[in-house]
Amino acid sequence: MIPGWSACATRPVPGEAYRVNAENDGELLYDDVGLTNGIGFSPDGRRVYHSDSLRSHVIVHDVVDGTCRNRQVLARMPSGAPDWLAVDEHGCLWVAAYGDDPPPGERQAMRRGRRRV
Numbered sequence: 515m516i517p518g519w520s521a522c523a524t525r526p527v528p529g530e531a532y533r534v535n536a537e538n539d540g541e542l543l544y545d546d547v548g549l550t551n552g553i554g555f556s557p558d559g560r561r562v563y564h565s566d567s568l569r570s571h572v573i574v575h576d577v578v579d580g581t582c583r584n585r586q587v588l589a590r591m592p593s594g595a596p597d598w599l600a601v602d603e604h605g606c607l608w609v610a611a612y613g614d615d616p617p618p619g620e621r622q623a624m625r626r627g628r629r630r631v
Contacts, residue, residue: 531564533580543582544575552599554607563588563607565596572596572609 530545531553548568555562555577562582564573570591575582589609597612 531582544585547573551595551597552609554599554601556601556605557603558605563599563601565599565609567595567597567612570595572599572607 528545529547529550531543531547531550532540533543534540543562547564548566550564551567552565553562560577562575562577564575565571566573571587572589574586574588576584588607591609591611594611594613597610599610600608602608
């Protein structure tokens with residue numbers, strides 16, 4: 515299980531993501547998250563995606579030997595904030611946007627390489 519945590523206050527305090535093992539021991543995976551709003555893994559388990567609504571972006575880490583490395587901002591929301599995410603069986607990342615108001619019938623897509631985010 516990988517819970518995320520973020521303090522909600524007048525002045526936001528960055529939160530963390532932890533892994534909790536079968537013995538209920540918590541291990542910090544990474545920190546400096548504004549507001550957790552979705553965590554997902556690639557189908558092969560080699561990448562973890564994390565939507566941060568406060569900062570309006572999605573971050574990604576490589577998962578190597580159970581640790582998170584090579585943190586990158588994968589995508590920034592042009593408007594609104596990421597509101598949950600899902601990774602499908604093909605490894606495509608789907609991100610909903612809160613507060614985004616595109617014209618009727620129009621979907622916004624951010625491109626990163628060949629994948630749509």
